[in-house]
Amino acid sequence: MSDAFRKGARAGWADFLPMSVGLIPWAVVTGIAMRSIGLSPVEAMGMNLIVYAGTAQLGTLPLIATGAPLWLIFVTALVLNLRFVIFSAAIAPAFHDHHWARRVSASYLLVDGVFAVGADKMLGAREPEWRWGYFIAPSVWCWCLWQVFVLVGVLGAEIVPRDWSLEFMVTIALMLLMIPMxxxxxxxxxxxxxxxxxxxxxxxxxxxxxxxxxxxxxxxxxxxxxxxxxxxxx
Incomplete structure (x- = not known):
């Protein structure tokens, strides 16, 4: 790891850390929601690893629960994730001098919060390793946080009372992301x-x-x- 990468990683992690707190209730609610429609813990975590998109996961769960056609579930997830086409196109110049493997991993790890917090800084930085560190550190942190707390929701789904209405916390988290945009x-x-x-x-x-x-x-x-x-x- 170069010195530029470490500096970028520290800056990216520090900028994203306050926003990452909002991921915790969102992840827990997503885990509970997946279990509530009948998915087993293995199925829920498998979906979480493959899809890794909270909005798409929550948006398709009612369709899965009602036995909707596979094409409709796929199209719904695709439409809900269309914003990532815009996000990735917007930050693509920050990755033009990185190799293919990095760009692929970045596409999987890209989330709304990292884009909202760091797009301008990444595009304004000249050092490629700094840009990569600034992106990958909060992205990996976000991925780990999401997986851990979705698992908490999956394993604790039977414990949380139904009348807590935790699904509203997802709406609040989405509003916090939308307002700056x-x-x-x-x-x-x-x-x-x-x-x-x-x-x-x-x-x-x-x-x-x-x-x-x-x-x-x-x-x-x-x-x-x-x-x-x-x-x-x-």
Whole structure:
């Protein structure tokens, strides 16, 4: 490990540490939710290792529980994870001088929090090893934290009282990630329109209201950004 890598790792871990606290209840609730639909501990942890995406896991669990078609489960997970295409494209320049294995491992470990906290610093740094250390240290920390506390939820699912309604903590954790991203009007409009659309259309069959809400949010954000750009050019 070079000195630049160690410095980057320390900086990345220190920047991400406060946000990582919010992963703990989210991970526990995810573990409990997987057990609540009938998955065995082995199946739940297997899904957790392969998917490693809390939003996609929680979003597909109701479909798995109701025996929905495999294609619908796959498409739902794909749609819920579309944001990672944008995230990875945004930070790709920070990895252009790294070898293939590093880029593959980075794609698996990329999470919302690490992107939100470190994207600007990674893209602004010139030293490749510093960038890699800054990304990989909080990413590995996040992965370990997630696996450990999902396991806590999986093993403790029978102990936690049902009336605690811990699922609301997942919503709170997602809101904490979303709020910093909604600093511009197009992003805020996309979030509000998408959320309202998903709520109003929640009774559509096969959870298609979720897809409709995502489409409404994307379209609203695109239109708002286009209108804002044209207004600025005048």
């Amino acid at each position: 909604a600093r511009t009007r197009p992003m805020l409009l996309a979030a509000v329109a998408g959320g309202l659309g998903a709520v109003l259309l929640r009774d559509l069959p096969l959870r298609l209201g979720l897809f409709a809400g995502i489409a409404i949010g994307i379209a609203s954000g695109f239109v708002a950004e286009h209108w804002q750009t044209r207004r600025a050019e005048r």
